[in-house]
Amino acid sequence: MLVKLQKIWIVLILVISLYNIIVIRVIPSLNIFKKRSIYRILHDNDITKLGIKFDHIKQFIPKGEASIGYIAEKPDKPVDEYTRTWYIIQYNFAPISLNYLTIDNKFNNDFILAYFYMSRHHEPMINSLRQRNYNIIYGDQDGFFLFKRSKTQ
């Protein structure tokens, strides 16, 4: 009896482990390139493009002298995705320290990096920053903007 049970147990290990590998790992791997995620530009195939973009933006920021904040209007997206996006931006901006800003923070950074998910969010935020003496020195169609604080009031 015990021998039979032992054999059944071994068969279960073989079947379940192969099943888990094939169904959960191999099949999704075959379909993986068809997937499209919302933050595609930030996360997958366009990562090289993103790296080039960030390297370009970084040229505007003097090394070791400037403080830089980052801001984005709360998107119509889950908060997790919003935070994740900012982590990826921070990751690509290392070793520049990005201070997280909310709309209530004092805007006392030399630079502010902004990322807007939706084009309709651009204008109010850009106007709000302009009123605080921040001018656009970089902007692109993917929603990235870099603002620099003007020295004179």
Next chain:
Amino acid sequence: MIETTSTIILSLILIIPFIISFLTINSVILNNNTSLIFIKSFLSLGFGCGISSIFFFITIITFGNSFIYSLLLETVILLFLISYLYLNYYKQTIYYYRNKYDVKLLNANHWARWIRNIFWVALFLSVASFIIQSAYNPHGAWDAFAIWNTRARYLFRAGEQWSGAFSTFYSHPDYPIMLPLFIARCWRYLGSDTVIIPIIIGLIFTYSIVGIVVCSVTYCSTASQGYLAGLVLLGTNPFISSGLSQYADIPLSFYFLTTIVLLTLKCKLSFKHGAIALAGIAAGLAAWTKNEGILFLVVIISSFFFLTWTYDGWKQATKDILVFIVGLIPVLTCIIYFKIIYASGNDIIVGQGFHSTLARLTDFSRYAIIMKKFLNEIYFFHVLRDNKFDIPMTIILFMGIFLLKRPQKLNANLSLKYAIISLCLMLIGYFFVYVITPNDLTWHINTSLQRLLVHLWPSLVFIFFLSVRNVEEPV
């Protein structure tokens, strides 16, 4: 031409620490049967990453953030080990021939052949899907780009400002730095922060764990039993996914496993103290990888000392624990230095106060919530919560309980007792961390419990397959 040069440099920067570790392990454990050579090779993969991160840390705090000194240190140590082994060649050769024929060949019955063949197919499929999924998702998952790889990028890019990696602007600046340091070391040698390094490190740790479990169960039991244990790990999606995510949980799991395997093997080896000292290094590297490793360090030292005291007397216990500490001290020194100089306060520790902690400890509804979540996670141990097709491998262990050896047989094995008691104490420790956490309890459990269980899973699989009857053993 440039690509070929990069590949050669990439291979060299990964191979140097592994050779150093292999030679070190080989110089303290001289037995050389086939399973043991493989165990030593897999051990040296994880040890290599940990030890070279220590070398890199020592050189950047001493000479600044330049890879030249680290490379120089590694070369000197490599040359020293080669000379040492050359001088002891005769001794090595004797042990090799003495142990050469102590090889556990796979029983050639059809069951054993099927198990072996299915294991190799599963391993191939698992590695192939790992590579494809990593190519699609080269930055790993959340904690990888939010914590581990961002810190590595700081160490790589910031030059003399490298300590900015522990700025409070970032999440968990108190986290130990084995993984970021090793990634940054490889990037420095290569001259580019390519995503391939974290992917390779994830791959190495994940499949080294499988290798160690297969070979050490084979060494202590039979090859079929080893392959079955390996299949259980390969089929556990939370385990493979953690490696794919480039999290530090898999390296931590590696060091937990190697400590337990070395303490289990010590009775079977001629060089018992060598295995204990290596277990000390592994436990230290666990604490160098994640804060949970510090809890593990306390647990393993306590269980090892008290069980040895109970069975072999206090003299033997003191002697063994001193050998363990000899292995541990160099790594522990670096951890203490890092925690004092660079790391800021841990969120869980900082959030404690006499009244608030007491209130949490006496709030029994927290115990009920945690227990419910623990039981749920232990039973439905699967990572893809929205994937209803995943079968939790814990079922296998529950179903295999009737095959456990008689208690008298298990009681005779002191090494297994260390392991079982350590794992139980770790679970209790994790439980109480949740009880006193100042964070939102549900959020904290939902975002971490599965990873905590992944830390213990390979060690549990190893212990389980040593505790059940062999496939070839007559019932």
